[in-house]
Amino acid sequence: MNVACSQFVAHPTGLSLTLTLNEIIAGQTARRAESDPMTSWLSSASRSKPNVLFLLVDDFRPFLRSYGESFMVTPNIDQLASKSVRFDRAYAQQAVCVPSRLSFTTGRRPLTLKVLDLKTYWRDPVRGGGNFTTLSQYFQQNGYVSHGAGKIYHNGKGGGDHNSVEQQDREKRSASYIYVNETATEKLKDTLVTDHAIRWLENRDTQKPFFLAVGFSKPHLPFAFPQKFLALYDETNIQLAKYRTPPAGLPRFVLNSWGELRGYADIKALGLASNELVLPDDVQFKLKQAYAAAVTHVDDQVGRLLSRLSELGLTNNTIITFISDHGL
Numbered sequence: 488m489n490v491a492c493s494q495f496v497a498h499p500t501g502l503s504l505t506l507t508l509n510e511i512i513a514g515q516t517a518r519r520a521e522s523d524p525m526t527s528w529l530s531s532a533s534r535s536k537p538n539v540l541f542l543l544v545d546d547f548r549p550f551l552r553s554y555g556e557s558f559m560v561t562p563n564i565d566q567l568a569s570k571s572v573r574f575d576r577a578y579a580q581q582a583v584c585v586p587s588r589l590s591f592t593t594g595r596r597p598l599t600l601k602v603l604d605l606k607t608y609w610r611d612p613v614r615g616g617g618n619f620t621t622l623s624q625y626f627q628q629n630g631y632v633s634h635g636a637g638k639i640y641h642n643g644k645g646g647g648d649h650n651s652v653e654q655q656d657r658e659k660r661s662a663s664y665i666y667v668n669e670t671a672t673e674k675l676k677d678t679l680v681t682d683h684a685i686r687w688l689e690n691r692d693t694q695k696p697f698f699l700a701v702g703f704s705k706p707h708l709p710f711a712f713p714q715k716f717l718a719l720y721d722e723t724n725i726q727l728a729k730y731r732t733p734p735a736g737l738p739r740f741v742l743n744s745w746g747e748l749r750g751y752a753d754i755k756a757l758g759l760a761s762n763e764l765v766l767p768d769d770v771q772f773k774l775k776q777a778y779a780a781a782v783t784h785v786d787d788q789v790g791r792l793l794s795r796l797s798e799l800g801l802t803n804n805t806i807i808t809f810i811s812d813h814g815l
């Protein structure tokens with residue numbers, strides 16, 4: 488199954504970025520021609536080992552203005568995209584968190600990892616595919632300090648390869664698929680994750696380059712965001728999907744029965760039969776509106792993080808990647 492997801496890599500000079508992992512770590516560009524502007528950037532002694540900021544968003548389809556969705560309000564990610572190499576054919580290896588995330592953090596296919604579900608532990612010598620090195624481990628082994636904030640793997644299934652800090656997930660207890668609430672004393676999870684990432688940047692070991700992975704939990708269900716973002720989307724800019732019923736003759740097994748969504752009280756209250764796959768139009772509207780608001784909430788956090796990165800004078804020596812595990 489191929490599921491499109493957003494993916495791009497930002498580089499401070501805005502140049503085309505086709506570096507290999509080893510070129511980044513080695514801090515040398517011997518294989519590149521001197522006339523290559525990327526070479527001169529990397530050849531600078533002070534920039535011999537650039538930092539890497541790895542931004543990861545959960546269940547995120549490319550609902551971005553920079554991906555052609557003109558109704559979206561995503562100024563911070565769009566600005567990042569404008570300075571980045573944008574990938575228009577990025578596909579998830581599997582449409583659930585664990586195999587998708589393990590695939591791009593180990594560089595191996597789910598079938599190699601022997602992980603296609605949310606339960607299998609990949610380092611398990613019996614059931615898993617092998618004790619492979621992850622991206623953050625590889626950086627650590629090559630002179631970097633690696634750190635994780637928020638959801639990088641799924642339920643800690645990375646195997647403790649870096650010092651990852653999770654944050655409380657207050658909204659997960661919500662009875663509704665929409666959680667609109669944030670105050671100064673009751674912050675949403677992605678706000679707390681961003682707070683943590685900023686504190687870590689401020690207090691990091693400056694003697695080493697860093698690999699910092701920041702995993703945002705939205706726009707995964709339940710859709711959580713401050714109220715002000717919901718007001719950005721209404722009947723004037725939210726349109727329902729053109730095709731909202733399965734094509735005639737489509738095999739049943741290819742359809743998603745949206746089991747997770749059915750667990751929320753307000754969806755249960757609709758009294759839909761288990762074989763009913765089409766939600767009422769008003770619910771579809773609310774879902775799309777809330778999803779868009781949750782994306783804008785993530786965009787807001789990305790903006791906070793990148794602003795602090797700039798204030799700390801790190802932007803010009805940090806490669807920023809932005810990736811999702813799969814769409815929704």
Ligand SMILES: [Ca+2]
Nearest residue numbers: 545546584812
């Ligand atoms: Ca996911």
